[in-house]
Amino acid sequence: MSQPSPPILSVRDVHRRYRRARTSLFKPPSEVPAVRGVSFDIQPGQRFGLVGESGSGKSTLIRLLAALDHPTSGSIEFEGHRISGQPERRLGFLRERLQVVFQDPMGSLDPRMRVRDIIAEPLVAARKPTPPDRIRELLTAVGLPDDAGDRYPHQFSGGQRQRISIARALSTRPSVVVADEPVSALDVSVRAQILNLLADLADEYSLTLVFVSHDLSVVRHVCDTIAVMHHGELVEMGATTDVYDNPQHSYTRRLVAAVPTLRRALAGVSAAELARAVTAADPEEDEQ
């Protein structure tokens, strides 16, 4: 692959093993390999989708990408600077350039802070000025009214809280936004609003988007590249249309087969057929 521009994020043979709690005085504690030998590049402006089921290691991987955790071995570079294994004092630039939007907006917004202060907090942490104009501009960008800044998170609905999280993520003018299941906790009608907003903002601010989800149809809509994780390994990666329409790995085939869609259901695909398709895609993997 000869890319004209260098990758914005570069992951090389990254492993992350966690230690289980000790079960015996005399034996070493057992280890859980959460991420096993993952390598990939993310180009500037790319919309990179990371798909996997619970326990696949996708959450561990994004914690590593955001340098909230460090790999057991391997390296991660952001804009050419090594971020893996670096102490927090060397990661100031990353905290400005890369921001995260979490799944549960209630768990990631401090209930005792006003929205204005929540949005300004990344700037405060970076010892940057926080002009009131900037807060208003951010609120407008995510479609919240000006007076929202004076209120507290509990006064907002789930979708509006996710808008607050997004405004906070944009405050430092990052180049990369990592969104970890940003719409999983939202209702259908609100989910579409937030997905549209993320797409608009990615265009407007030329963001690189790393979008993590268990929902293949959502990732397919948002992303141009899909990476599929399974048991801590990256089993398949490629352009969205290729991966979705012509999955190569048996696990990806399973995943694609398992997703119920309205179109398929109205065409008469029953639950029994779905279950059969899942088993047929990869009989060995089936947990029964």
Added chain:
Amino acid sequence: MNNQIAGPSTPPGAGIPDAAEPALRVRDLRVGTDNLDLITDVSFTLAPGERVGLIGESGSGKSLTALALLGLLPEEVKASGSIRLSEVGFDVVGASERQMSKVRGDRMAMVFQEPMTALNPVMQVGDQVAEIMLLHRRQPDRRAARRAAVEMLAKVRLPDPEGAARAYPHQLSGGQRQRVVLAIALANDPAVLLCDEPTTALDVTVQAHMLDLILTGVAERDSALLFITHDLAVVATVCERVLVMYGGRIVESGPIDEVFTRPRHPYTRGLLDASDMDAVDGRGRLHTIPGTVPAAGRFPDGCVFRNRCAHATQQCVQVPPLEHKGARAHACWHPVEEPT
């Protein structure tokens, strides 16, 4: 158990022209507190073996409906109207706890969203399945119940049912736990199975198997299924008929293939458009419903959807009646045109 639970009742099947008595008949169900209506004018029937979906967003009243059916409403919330189960001599609305405890887990059972909170963490799962059969005297003694429990676990395709029966909930995966919950729900061959978002907490590949198991389970017993979900694709895969709920009212109902291809209520139309990840407008954007679901008690008077509806007029200040036309019904003054 015995016949002491006969209440002031009409004879079964009274007033229904066709011979088959519905498994569940809900009439004018109204649920609310002293000064707040949460569910209004909900009426529907489930025929034996029928699979019906109840869809809507959070705050629309789906789960509260399920709780009302089971007689599990919180203290301060009261129900009125009528909920009749086949072969049960009393009305669920106003029934005593003593009466309801004979119905729950027997004539009517429920699968909840979170299998971890629905199971007892300090009891082997086999005993939990056996317990429900012993409580309702479906098995003569502990040993027979234990044997039947292992059979039930095998039916929900748990690997090594003998061993699984001795496991505690925390030793099982999320999908396996939900299978145990289903085994408990189906143990006494209920006439009505309620499922409230049974697969929302599960991975998609596990979900496909779970849906298959639920359908096989109700088909074998000819149980009626009321399947509550916010996922339109899931409901279309599982059910034959759908009830669309918004603001505590049923705004549209009918056969799935008709409602989902030719919706009449603007809310149904909006839900369908918003959940279709393949359909975008001219600018590549997903379709949305403007605004959000209001909090309980904040829904507008008249038509509950009028503050989010593009077609709302002065007429919508009046509550639109649920107009029946064949198998379908909708409550809207300005229904979406039928394409010709």
